[in-house]
Amino acid sequence: MSAHPRRRFAPGSLRPQPRRPGWLAFAPGREQAPLALTPPERELAELFDGQRSGAEILDAARARGLDIDAESLERYAAELAMAGLLEPGRDEPLPSPPISDVRGSAYGSQAIPPSTMPGSLAGPGLMGSLLRLVTDRSTLRYKPYRAVSAQPWTRLGAPLIAPLSSPPALLVSVVLFLLLLYGLWRHRLAVLSDLAHLSGPGMLALNMLLGWTLVHLATVSARAAAISRYAGLEPKLGLIRGLFGQPMLYVDSRGPAEAGDRATRTRIVGAGLSAPMVLVTLAALTWFLSRGSATALSPYSLGIGFIALFGLLLRANPLLRLDGYFLLAQWLGIPNLREQAFTASKQRRGTGWSPAQRSLPKPLLYLFRFLATGNLLLLLGLMLIPLQALTARYGALGLVPLMVVLGVIVTQSFRNARSGASNLNLGQLQPPPWWQRSRRFWAICIALLVLACLPYRYHPSGDFLVLPGDRADVRALTAGDVREVLVQEGETVKAGQVLARIAADEPRAQVASNEARLAQLRADLSLAGKGGKLEEVEVARSALDTASKRAEVSAAQAQRVQEAFRRKSVTAQEYDRARGQADVDRKALEEARRRLELVKSPAVSDRIAAIEAQIRDVQAQLVYHRQQLAYTEVKAPIAGVVVSGSLQFARGQFLNRGDLLAVIEDSQQRLAEVRISESAIGEIAPGKEARARVWAFPASSFVGEVRRIAPAAEDGPYGKVVRVQVALDDPERRLLPGMTGNAKLQGDWHPAIVVFSRALLRFLFVELWSWIP
Numbered sequence: 001m002s003a004h005p006r007r008r009f010a011p012g013s014l015r016p017q018p019r020r021p022g023w024l025a026f027a028p029g030r031e032q033a034p035l036a037l038t039p040p041e042r043e044l045a046e047l048f049d050g051q052r053s054g055a056e057i058l059d060a061a062r063a064r065g066l067d068i069d070a071e072s073l074e075r076y077a078a079e080l081a082m083a084g085l086l087e088p089g090r091d092e093p094l095p096s097p098p099i100s101d102v103r104g105s106a107y108g109s110q111a112i113p114p115s116t117m118p119g120s121l122a123g124p125g126l127m128g129s130l131l132r133l134v135t136d137r138s139t140l141r142y143k144p145y146r147a148v149s150a151q152p153w154t155r156l157g158a159p160l161i162a163p164l165s166s167p168p169a170l171l172v173s174v175v176l177f178l179l180l181l182y183g184l185w186r187h188r189l190a191v192l193s194d195l196a197h198l199s200g201p202g203m204l205a206l207n208m209l210l211g212w213t214l215v216h217l218a219t220v221s222a223r224a225a226a227i228s229r230y231a232g233l234e235p236k237l238g239l240i241r242g243l244f245g246q247p248m249l250y251v252d253s254r255g256p257a258e259a260g261d262r263a264t265r266t267r268i269v270g271a272g273l274s275a276p277m278v279l280v281t282l283a284a285l286t287w288f289l290s291r292g293s294a295t296a297l298s299p300y301s302l303g304i305g306f307i308a309l310f311g312l313l314l315r316a317n318p319l320l321r322l323d324g325y326f327l328l329a330q331w332l333g334i335p336n337l338r339e340q341a342f343t344a345s346k347q348r349r350g351t352g353w354s355p356a357q358r359s360l361p362k363p364l365l366y367l368f369r370f371l372a373t374g375n376l377l378l379l380l381g382l383m384l385i386p387l388q389a390l391t392a393r394y395g396a397l398g399l400v401p402l403m404v405v406l407g408v409i410v411t412q413s414f415r416n417a418r419s420g421a422s423n424l425n426l427g428q429l430q431p432p433p434w435w436q437r438s439r440r441f442w443a444i445c446i447a448l449l450v451l452a453c454l455p456y457r458y459h460p461s462g463d464f465l466v467l468p469g470d471r472a473d474v475r476a477l478t479a480g481d482v483r484e485v486l487v488q489e490g491e492t493v494k495a496g497q498v499l500a501r502i503a504a505d506e507p508r509a510q511v512a513s514n515e516a517r518l519a520q521l522r523a524d525l526s527l528a529g530k531g532g533k534l535e536e537v538e539v540a541r542s543a544l545d546t547a548s549k550r551a552e553v554s555a556a557q558a559q560r561v562q563e564a565f566r567r568k569s570v571t572a573q574e575y576d577r578a579r580g581q582a583d584v585d586r587k588a589l590e591e592a593r594r595r596l597e598l599v600k601s602p603a604v605s606d607r608i609a610a611i612e613a614q615i616r617d618v619q620a621q622l623v624y625h626r627q628q629l630a631y632t633e634v635k636a637p638i639a640g641v642v643v644s645g646s647l648q649f650a651r652g653q654f655l656n657r658g659d660l661l662a663v664i665e666d667s668q669q670r671l672a673e674v675r676i677s678e679s680a681i682g683e684i685a686p687g688k689e690a691r692a693r694v695w696a697f698p699a700s701s702f703v704g705e706v707r708r709i710a711p712a713a714e715d716g717p718y719g720k721v722v723r724v725q726v727a728l729d730d731p732e733r734r735l736l737p738g739m740t741g742n743a744k745l746q747g748d749w750h751p752a753i754v755v756f757s758r759a760l761l762r763f764l765f766v767e768l769w770s771w772i773p
Helices: 039-045 054-063 070-082 101-107 137-141 151-157 159-164 167-186 188-196 201-230 262-290 297-315 323-332 337-345 362-418 439-453 505-530 534-566 572-600 605-631 678-683 758-771
Strands: 013-016 023-026 035-037 146-148 236-241 247-252 455-457 461-468 471-475 480-485 498-502 633-635 640-642 660-665 670-677 689-694 702-709 714-716 719-728 740-745 749-751
Touching (some): 023 039, 035 039, 054 070, 151 159, 151 201, 159 167, 159 262, 167 262, 188 297, 188 362, 201 247, 323 362, 505 605, 605 633, 670 740, 689 719
Antiparallel strands (some): 146 236, 236 247, 471 660, 480 498, 498 633, 640 660, 670 719, 689 702, 689 740, 702 719, 714 719
């Protein structure tokens, strides 16, 4: 045990500084890392004589003309302690220096006596004000300038802390919150449509102002209500000036509220998360009840809910010194959780600054990493929702506010981990100037600079759709019912192969009739040239009688079959056959009459010319009906694969001329259509390499080359795109037409920094250039 009751300044040696007034104070047994002291600093250090208390030292320092306050004195004591120049007393332990990378790298891991952290010998080690939950010097600039009555705000915040009343209430609130978020995700298209109504400058500014104001008032009210309900105290509220001078509501939770038990402190900290969660729940319910109406309630409630959700995730971020971090620290009982997490991540767990406090086990370290990474990913995903609406309306300029917000989140998440901030506000060490870095630091910088200047080939990417090499529709060229289907879906066919047959009774009868009439006309032409004999006239008259009786019988038969067909007593094939036979007999009767007239009349040149004209007419009809007969066999126009799914059910269907029967695609060549952003089309040229991956085969890459580029750009979901056609090698024929995926096309060589900052460079050289008058 120490022989003196108070802290004592005990350097191993004091040496004058060369070329400047002051001393170098070395710790006992240490000849490295001395602490430079100016004459006033040495004078102040010597006041720690092991007998004076902190108040007595402060009075003595002021009596000697040293301008210092209690906080600065404690911070100076922490610096002396970390340098090994201050010994603890029996009744006064050393202050708790913060555990951070700066101190770990500067001072190693030597042991320091117990501190005022939880579990120490001196006191409970409270975390400080629960308003900001950060007790570094940055919070000291917020000074209340007007007191505010707490009663209305505690009443307003009472419903917002209802989830904290009991574990079942918290469970129900969280489940309802998650269900509503899932419902919004299921209706994400309607959500995006409503958010697009808020993308105008005026509505966007109004909604952001309204949303942030509600979130701020709700959070402060919930905190005040939690202090009033769970600590039994009257909270102190006031107005402070924010970063831009705007008035903000302030609740001071210092004092007795901080001395409550663990459950009380946890509820007070958790009030900052409960309030935005309740706001999101109410906003989502309002949107579901009002969506589809013509009022502005639906988009505004959705916008407020979005801002409240963003605020909830921001406050729950374990990397920021806000509610989520301190709630986790309260639950685990580790006040400097983040400092220990960052120290443990770099395998410097044995810092030794506070050996009495609890160390950070690996499971807790993994939990901290998981929560921090998950929160950042959720924040990034949430920021992508307004990104679509802003970029669609403002182009690249819409990226600027989101990039600023993301940069602030990332920098604030990691800033205090490497700074001197401590949750007890002790031991602030000034980091060395930026140019006084280690060789390792400059080696890394040079390596990064070299990597940034290395040549790197840019590969523009875009969505693509697999196309067939050739595609043809198989359509009916003549009307009729399908009698026979000869192929199935997926079957490979040759060009000209018969796929199906349509009823051919009528065209076949027409062909037979035309052939018979043509033979008759040729015989008539022979008779007309030499005149008819008496016996030929008798034969022609007998043939006319026979044809007349045959035509009467077939006409009557066709009439009876037609009546039966209407009653569905006969098939369509029988009806077509009877009708065709009647037409043939009718034409045969007409031919018999003309032949009788021909053989009875003398041969004249006019009659011969008329017969020759009839022959030519019948020949043309014969060619037409033969073609119609050939059309009853539906053939493949190209070689390929049958891809029609309805072909197997086509038998018995009646097809009109032009109706689709099947589709054939050429499977010998695979083409893909890639949609590339207009900003990258200058990197692409025909003949360059292309690589594609489809969702069906994510582990396989299909290599090909660019064939052609569309002559004009067109609208895409996120701006202008240009269609690029590429030919892909697919020897195993795994790519099927209609498959989708992503493709990368070979671009030009650029420095790596140019490739990875193309969006920023485009904004600078195009958007900012347009602003120059």
